[in-house]
Amino acid sequence: MEKIIEGKTISVNEEGYLTNFTQWDKNIGEAISKEVNITLTPRHWQVISYLQDEFKKESPLSIRKIGKSGVVDIKEFYALFPNAPLKTATKIAGIPKPASCI
């Protein structure tokens, strides 16, 4: 599927996750964050770049790992991205939705 975000044509899956991370930039992240009703602060961006770094390392993401990241604790993660934090944060970050159950 293709979607026009910020005037750019972006490949996304049926849930709106980017399928090609190289197409992501900060403006795309901002645009997706508006769709999910989140106003991004510097704290959000710190978490997003952590998630992207893990993705680049091909290291699978889970809520347990977020808690141990040293970047953000689980409580703050839920406060920053209420309602399905890992799903929402990865969507804004332009990376795939984690398939973990934990």
Place this chain on the structure above:
Amino acid sequence: MNEFNGEIKKMMIILSKATLENVYAAFVLANGARMEGIEAEMFFTFFGLEAVHKKKLEHLHVATVGNPAMHMPTMLGGLPGMEALATNMMKKEMEKVDMPDVHEFLEILKASGVKLWACKLAMEMFHYKKEDMIDDLDGVITVGDFYKQGSGLGTHMLFV
């Protein structure tokens, strides 16, 4: 269908058993709900109370007797040390799939906003005091209180 179109808004999970496999099933379901943006509350009753008992939660075991999925004769399962052996094996496998231990899992649940309730009747029956239970417990309540917590459209209840 109601205004939520059948969408799950809240999971009310009752844990009545203290065998590791049941405790984990309930924890994974509660955590999984929060990860999907669904509210979750847990009610610990009867043996399930051991999962939130400070001194007992670290010593929960897998059931080796009366558990056909263990694929061992029931008489063997009853031998001394069998439960500990099976439990250690299971814990090793859990660590491999990044499954936290009971203590850490409770911390994750609490930080994720899961409410943890102990059953008043079962607490009295086992002579447990509130101080015996983890500090993260939200309270000791009756079954009626728990139902009240679950009121509203889109709530589902699950008994483990």
